[in-house]
Amino acid sequence: MPRLHGNKRDRRHLALTSLLMLASVIAHAEAIRPEGLSALQELRIAEGNDDAQRLLITDRADKVVLDTGKVLPRIENEFSPNSYDGYLAELLAERQARATAIDLQGERHALLSPTTQAGDYLLLITREEDNGAYNFNLKFRYDGTTKSFALSQILLNENDTQCDQSLLSSYAMDSKALGATSIADFDGSRAFGTLRALRLAHQTSASTAEKLMPEAVASNFDAALKACQAGNAQELKTLVGYFLSSDEDGACGPGNYIVEKYYFPQRVGWSNDLGFLFEQAGHYPEAVELLQHITRRHPDRVVANLNLADAYWALGEREQAREAYGQYHDKMLAAQKQARIPPRVLERK
Structure with missing residues (x-):
């Protein structure tokens, strides 16, 4: 057009x-x-x-x-x-x-x-x-x-x-x-x-x-979250794929659009959940891009550190993963929520 x-x-x-x-x-x-x-x-x-x-x-x-x-x-x-x-x-x-x-x-x-x-x-x-x-x-x-x-x-x-x-x-x-x-x-x-x-x-x-937020984005997110909660990995991957942009010359790296498109300052929890869905669907670079921005802008979003650490770990970036796991661990201790820390955090931090 x-x-x-x-x-x-x-x-x-x-x-x-x-x-x-x-x-x-x-x-x-x-x-x-x-x-x-x-x-x-x-x-x-x-x-x-x-x-x-x-x-x-x-x-x-x-x-x-x-x-x-x-x-x-x-x-x-x-x-x-x-x-x-x-x-x-x-x-x-x-x-x-x-x-x-x-x-x-x-x-x-x-x-x-x-x-x-x-x-x-x-x-x-x-x-x-x-x-x-x-x-x-x-x-x-x-x-x-x-x-x-x-x-x-x-x-x-x-x-x-x-x-x-x-x-x-x-x-x-x-x-x-x-x-x-x-x-x-x-x-x-x-x-x-x-x-x-x-x-x-x-x-x-x-x-x-x-x-x-575009109505289509909100609707697709709801469907993807439902698929994730139901354990339907293939449907989750398909639905999360609709959030991605691409072009013929490969210029659509996550750094070119993910934050501007999917970070909503008035709905940070929603953006964090989308970062989690990116990670669960295997789109780790997109997850890192979005979650890294959230942890920098909103250090109080403790769970975002865990989601970011998991994405780094899946990418094989162990040093960054350990740092994020450590930040999550320290913040959970400070909030006296050590009983809710997943075992993998203690193993990897």
Whole structure:
């Protein structure tokens, strides 16, 4: 699938001048949120003037609910002559506690998002020439009573630039950072610069943004954990294999994606359990990569030291294994839990 940031002018023109046909709206709504179908039918993105970058949104009776030239600017790209950056626009029907993310490849991902409310949304997707690393999704929730769109969520989507270009992570950013609360006071040009600065700050500082887990990842994890608990080694290996990335030239080593994709700061226990599943399924380098990060960032996660030690031992890296076993042993003694220390720890430390 082509990238969203390629062929900008053609894509922008298509996005702004094409109607969201009722047939496609019905198909999308039935798949996502049947109870919101009637509300979603009220909206479509109608024809806009390409030069003026006008965004016109009407209801099904062609009554205008939004008419603005500030939302979809043409922003000259500072590196590519005659190229323009900006936004793509479309409509979404979201489920309760689920958020749709659309990444640079145009792929849709359902994310677990407790704060997301079911309803109809205007989605703005940033597009930038030669940016193969990330994009932003701006969600404006539609209120059918007031015919208004309130800014409800900003997603920063990071793609894997070293492996298969797939989605690495999605972060729910502080929506107050834009200085706009609705589409009525949203200035696309000003917001574009603010979003760039927001991403830079996210990279260079200790970000507290919540990392959202893809629904498919959570579901696959639950199935893998169930297989592990049932002692079904073959099913476990198959399911855990779905977590791995690969490409033809072998650039997808664990160090290129495992931590960014599967370390969730707000769900460290989940990440530790996935590291354990990697080890149980025989994917020892992936286990080491994830568990090593956890033990460094969260020294209080005692069991992570044991899981890390087991992965090192399976790789034949005895020195690192003994060190991790020793750390686990010492922390268990300090917690007065020596009776729960597995015999192998005493044999190997």
